[in-house]
Amino acid sequence: MQPIRTAPKGILGFPIAPFTANNKLDEKKLAHNIQFLLDEGLEAIFVACAAGEYPSLSKEEYEAMVEVAVSVTNKKVPVYTGVGGNIQTSLELAKISEDKGADGYLILPPYLVPGEQVGLANYFKTIAESTSLNAIVYQRDQIALSIPSLEALADVPQVVGVKDGLGNMELNTLLTQTFKQRFSWLNGMPLAEVTMPAYVPLGFDSYSSAISNYIPHISRKFYNAVLNNDQVLIDDLYQHVILPINNIRRQRNGYAVSLIKAGMEIVGIPVGQTVRLPILPVEKEHYAEMEKVIENAFNRYPKELAVQSI
Template sequence: MTETHFSGVYPAMTTPFTPEGDIDFEQLQTDARRLVDAGVDGLVPVGSTGESATLTHDEHVEVVEAVIEAVDDVPVIAGSGSNSTREALELSKRSADAGADGLLLISPYYNKPEPAGMEEHYRTIADAVDVPQIVYNVPSRTGRNIDVDTVVSLASHENIAGYKAASGDLNRVSEVVERTRDEAFDVLSGDDGLTLPVLSVGGTGTISVVANIEPERTCALVGAALSGDFERARAIHHELGPLTRQLFVETNPIPVKEAMQMRGHGSARMRPPLSRLSEEHRDRLRELLSELEGRELEQEAER
């Protein structure tokens, strides 16, 4: 496998649904092209933000195929994890066969494996599927942190190319960066509010929810930080801060799909058991989106 470098902004894409509850492939492909036109570095369909837990395996692969078909100039990293190693392996093989450029593998949820089981899970998939893979640590969803020692050990595998950090623990992220500096291994932020801090300790990019709504600003933030312009990066970080926080007032992707509907990017429909954003949070979300749009217009008028 050729060495792959994950750097920049990778939106964690939503999965749009029709009124009948089926996947809206036309809107999905429109979203993919919109994000690429905005300058993102890759796309991540069928992850947590893509409501993968409510998709069938066939739908899962169909979404990956549709996104690949829609774009041809950025990598597509397919979410293909599961709490069953056998199931994750099947999804990973099918996603790779569909043409995915990489895989994002959430750690086994609910089962809460011990470190030995966690490492065996990832190595089983990496041994069998020859595409770059990103280990995804999000204990708020899985109930278990991946030990830093496990991540460092996995980083030596030629097919394990990165780590998505969504534990909210910057010390943990920093230690992973420190201990994998000699490997071809990238650390990506999985918490939008911590993207700038993660970049400051050596992270290479972000798999982002807010990038679905503000791809240009997210790209500007990450680009500034990676080039060493932390004054500009900080300014954009704080500009996006209120929206970032509002996008997580309820379970992701409920708020971001509402925001996308407000911006004219499809419907806010969810698949049960997730529901629409509650009325009490909609006005504030609409207000924040309007404020950011107003700033864009002001900046354009000044040019």
């Protein structure tokens, strides 16, 4: 059966990689994280990506994370994995993703040596064409894709989407106006709720939500407000939840990952504070600030069903 060549739309779940105190992958807590996202209605699961500390995973841990995600989702929503960086490793992990039953993968850019645009296009193309799975290319950090690069990728049927983590709205306008519906467009900015109102008019209909790991009802409320142009609700959510969390996230490099684990613990999903270097755990004062923001979020916008601990 031919795969459906379209990227997921809506709020995309990016589960973390839960580690034990002795730094081992906790598959049970990963399964709970994924089930929680499914129960909250997220439209896809992206496992072993940046939030899942992809660069720090061993091959065996990567395989285990993909297996857990495919098993727990049980085809209810698409499962995408993270590949990228070292191209030889990416090709190996792309094959693992296919063998384990994933629906696609998010191709993270190469790091340190970015290469010319032709090289970048061929990098994404080589990985995308290595399997039959759907592929989403991710521009971020020092990697910005040109129109000629995307023209080359437009000829690859496996490439179904472009995820943006740069925030260059002039470039995004040029790309979306040039390629329109050929690609799906995904907002991959840090704490994407901050920028989503600017992305939606350009045709971006999906975004990765870090806060959905602990306050998914806020993610949904915010996204619906954006789609319905409810500026009063958008402003209120900005002032009382989203921007306060974003202010904490910006205090330290690596908080894009470790702050998710802190938020999960605060709401009663104990995943521990263990992260892998160079990422560091959330500092006590920032953890306390997060507790206050999350408490205020639940008081202001109660959740119908309480989060249950494991």
